[in-house]
Amino acid sequence: MSLHDQYPAYGGRGPSDLRLGIALGTIATIFMVMRVYVRLRVNKFGTTALMLSLLAWFFTTLTQIFGILSILHGLGNHITIITAVGELHNFLLFTWITVFFFNLAIPTGKVAVAAFLIEMNGPSNPKIRRSLIAVAVLNIVLNIPQLLMVWFQCTPVNSLWNPLQQADCDHRKSVYYTYFVGAIAALSDFYLAIVPIHMLIPLRIDRKLKWGLSFLMGLGVFAGVAAIVRTWAAKFILDVDSSYGVGVLFQWGEVEEWIVLICMSIPPVWPLFRPFTHRFISSSVSRSQPQYAYRNQYGSQPLYGSTAVASPLSPSFPPPLITTTISISSMKEAGASTIVPSEASPRNSNERVPHNIITDQKNAPWVELKEMDGKRSP
Incomplete structure (x- = not known):
């Protein structure tokens, strides 16, 4: 019916x-x-x-x-x-x-x-x-x-x-x-x-x-x-x-x-x-961030991506690592919506691992962009 x-x-x-x-x-x-x-x-x-x-x-x-x-x-x-x-x-x-x-x-x-x-x-x-x-x-x-x-x-x-x-x-x-x-x-x-x-x-x-x-x-x-x-x-x-x-x-x-x-x-x-959304959205280093170059300790060619630039730094001390983990903080304690870049930390070894400062999974923000993969110096 x-x-x-x-x-x-x-x-x-x-x-x-x-x-x-x-x-x-x-x-x-x-x-x-x-x-x-x-x-x-x-x-x-x-x-x-x-x-x-x-x-x-x-x-x-x-x-x-x-x-x-x-x-x-x-x-x-x-x-x-x-x-x-x-x-x-x-x-x-x-x-x-x-x-x-x-x-x-x-x-x-x-x-x-x-x-x-x-x-x-x-x-x-x-x-x-x-x-x-x-x-x-x-x-x-x-x-x-x-x-x-x-x-x-x-x-x-x-x-x-x-x-x-x-x-x-x-x-x-x-x-x-x-x-x-x-x-x-x-x-x-x-x-x-x-x-x-x-x-x-x-x-x-x-x-x-x-x-x-x-x-x-x-x-x-x-x-x-x-x-x-x-x-x-x-x-x-x-x-x-x-x-x-x-x-x-x-x-x-x-x-x-x-x-x-x-x-x-x-x-x-x-x-x-x-x-x-990680496959569609990738984070990038902010243009306002200082751009670093360093020399490979096994060669004289300065490295920054694929571009050769002059390096003011010692070849034995690579520059601080600037990772690209970004989040929009939405936790009540945080107050407002802010961007939280990951901290820069100098490393003495050639092993460069991105560091994520967001560790509290229970209070995860709404948006946390994917980190760039860490790269090992050749």
């Missing part, structure tokens, strides 16, 4: 909304499981952000569950069909419950992203820290009236899902306020997507890694685009065929909710993907 046979009001935009929500929700849930694993088994960074992310995931999951119930009872389908099959009461009830949890999930997700970026930034940039706190507080404060408006659009409250008492409801104030809050939400998404890029660009790490992480963390701009579209789609609540138009609002609301959770989970789960 198909869903349409079991739920006669199911149809229109509903099936596509259903598939999109389940697909995005599955991806986000996998990322959340990986975040919990990394927190328990790899490092202790980002506990506050993780707890807020789990809360946002919980509210978003509830939104999706009630959204699915709304779709099965007519969300995304034409109001005439819903009325003809007698599902208008269920459609109204589940739809407004979905809207309520949606108004909880959206600000919680943005607060979780802000908390993560605050922990990532540390005390190194107080301006960014204050701006992130402002974004979090603004989204919480502005969404409180919207939560209340859901239940006070009608007098009495149960008129909200009573098909015979819809004349007692006035949705205009809620819709107009949604325009304002939606604009703030979109601006918040854009800002939260740009800030991590601003943090990564100054870091002197492999260019592929830098732009790759910037791209992945910047995917939050799609949440901002989704916020703009779903804010525009709020007008369909006042439309005669509201159930069909609200399908657009719900679809873009799903994208906004789940994309925020997915994008915020990319940096914390990086340790799980780091071993697979």
Whole structure:
């Protein structure tokens, strides 16, 4: 038996909304499981952000569950069909419950992203820290009236899902306020997507890694685009065929909710993907590092890669070894995201072994680039 046979009001935009929500929700849930694993088994960074992310995931999951119930009872389908099959009461009830949890999930997700970026930034940039706190507080404060408006659009409250008492409801104030809050939400998404890029660009790490992480963390701009579209789609609540138009609002609301959770989970789960990136990302000595040359003690040809240069050093004392182990420190104790080059250590023997200063595996950073192989002097 198909869903349409079991739920006669199911149809229109509903099936596509259903598939999109389940697909995005599955991806986000996998990322959340990986975040919990990394927190328990790899490092202790980002506990506050993780707890807020789990809360946002919980509210978003509830939104999706009630959204699915709304779709099965007519969300995304034409109001005439819903009325003809007698599902208008269920459609109204589940739809407004979905809207309520949606108004909880959206600000919680943005607060979780802000908390993560605050922990990532540390005390190194107080301006960014204050701006992130402002974004979090603004989204919480502005969404409180919207939560209340859901239940006070009608007098009495149960008129909200009573098909015979819809004349007692006035949705205009809620819709107009949604325009304002939606604009703030979109601006918040854009800002939260740009800030991590601003943090990564100054870091002197492999260019592929830098732009790759910037791209992945910047995917939050799609949440901002989704916020703009779903804010525009709020007008369909006042439309005669509201159930069909609200399908657009719900679809873009799903994208906004789940994309925020997915994008915020990319940096914390990086340790799980780091071993697979070594073949694509290689570290290199920073251009600001002093460049050394030394002579082979068995010959007069100076060695620096394949280029012959003059050496100011004694052939018996090779220069300090500059290794190229670089990491983005993400431990809470470290404060801010920093580059940690490995220390230089002079060696008296011809055996030159790169030295890695990162030894605490329990507090491993998110990003640790592969060392250059040590080379033995000929």
